[in-house]
Amino acid sequence: MTPPAAAADFLAANGWEGADILPVAGDASFRRYFRVVAGDRSAILMDAPPPQEDPRPFIEIARWLGARGFAAPAIHGVDLDRGLVLLDDFGDIRMRETVDEQAGRATGLYEAAIDILIALHKHEAGPLAPYDRPVLHREANLLTEWYCPAVGIEADQAGYDAAWDKVFDAALAGPIVTVLRDYHAENLMLIGGTDTLGLLDFQDALAGHPAYDLVSLLQDARRDVDPALESVMLARYKRITGAGEDFDIAYHVLGAQRNAKIVGIFTRLWKRDGKLRYSALCPRVWRYLERDLAHPALAPVKAWFDANVPADMRGDPMVIFGQ
Template sequence: MIPPAAAAAFLAANGWADAAILPVAGDASFRRYFRAVKDGRSAILMDAPPPHEDPRPFIEIARWLGERGFAAPAIHGIDLDLGLVLIEDFGDIRMRETVDNDASRELALYEAAIDVLVRLHREEPAVVPSYDRAVLHREADLLTEWYCPALGIEADQAAYDAAWNAVFDHAFTGPVVTVLRDYHAENLMLIGDDTLGLLDFQDALAGHPAYDLVSLLQDARRDVDERVETAMLARYKAATGAGDAFDVAYHVLGTQRNAKIIGIFTRLWQRDGKTRYAALCPRVWRYLNRDLAYPELAPVKAWFDATIPAELRGDPMVLAA
């Protein structure tokens, strides 16, 4: 984690000359993060190098959220040519470790996270691309593109696409809202009086409100108790008036998101050498299997049952060994 060559000059130009530059844990993308520390204050330096990364969507959505009272990082400095952005530092206290270390806080923090989504979904959606059928298909195809070949499974792609086509109408039954897409406990920071700070929203799209609930309640990185999931869905529905169609969309989008994640995690292992992601796949399979049990998912369940037997639903690195 060596800072980019231009980091010192960029920081100096934005009022942070001679700041110490310390690495911060990153994510699964090409983005890297550093903490600039000077005179008892700190900020986060995002290194989003072109052509792999474009920080403009992050900047635009951060400002859109901030203008509406959500806790997104303030932007302190930008150099688009270098792919450098200086943003507000929300610290290191994530919702994930907080609930893992203190079970007594789990319910209240998940309620707070649901309430953020309730507020967000009352806003007119941001000007972002649509989470349309083509995007849903492209993401679901990551499973047949990466997971199936890794295990030597010959997938009938036409049948797979047809199965999804039979259920995707349910993903367009609700209002259109801003979908942050990676809304989960590792991207929610506790700041100040336990305000939830938002991160990793640069890929936002306009789509169904159930998607971010799936991201939160079927978290690929930590186990969410089914009782918590049920209670949080009920809380959201009570606040928004969502009905049974919302439940169907939730499970359809849950199946789609979990299939996508299994494909992405397999790719991160095979292509990028990030083996830790393969080990997360068994949890994601558990969520996916639960979603597939929903009656409206019958066409997709039939494809999975015919193509990927139960004993091949797990850690692809272990199963391929």
């Protein structure tokens, strides 16, 4: 990746004149990241080019989290006109690779990740838009908007909307907290090689139900999470917070909603954006979705899926499309 044209001047203005600018792996958005190195110092340069990206939500939420003691990157420089942000460098060690390569550390790191959510949920929600019924519907509709057409299914949209509407009350009841929305092992960094977890990719945060980020973590679209580990971590959260059966229902409703959304998003990344690798992640997400649909509270939504999406049409849309 070539650094943005304004990077050198921006860095010079923020005390990093002459620093080396090295590419860092990006994500599924238009944002790009570079490591800035000067002697024994390093920082991360975020390139969030307008109009495709707006770094202000990331900056605001990072400062909100940092003020409450959470390990979000400190912001060291901002140029909103050019979409440039200079922030802390948490290094390259992610929770994802750590637990994949060192299975013995998985329980401890997942406990640490759960404990961050427990602490976060003790605070009132930040100044964020609500994770309300229209948002839940709009996200769930990504499956019928992208996945169904990609595999040749003409879905009953009215029935889909009605089925979800019957179950969303569970996801709208209860406490309202800051929902980071993309809280999973690839966005949790082991700062300095320690077990202290740093937070990334929270710019889309909303104010909603506390179960959502547990779903993000324990039904991880990018890695398999053992159902036994999922159960143990849910039990830990519930034991410490006192959450009860209503939380379980909300967890599965939001799990089904999130997984339906992700199937749609991954299909869109393949079909529209040419990012082929995301299509191959869909079978895992379908497995999570089917587990959530098995909960009795999801009966109306399960009935819709059974009537509209046959079992052999649930998987990698690129493979199914090629059949």
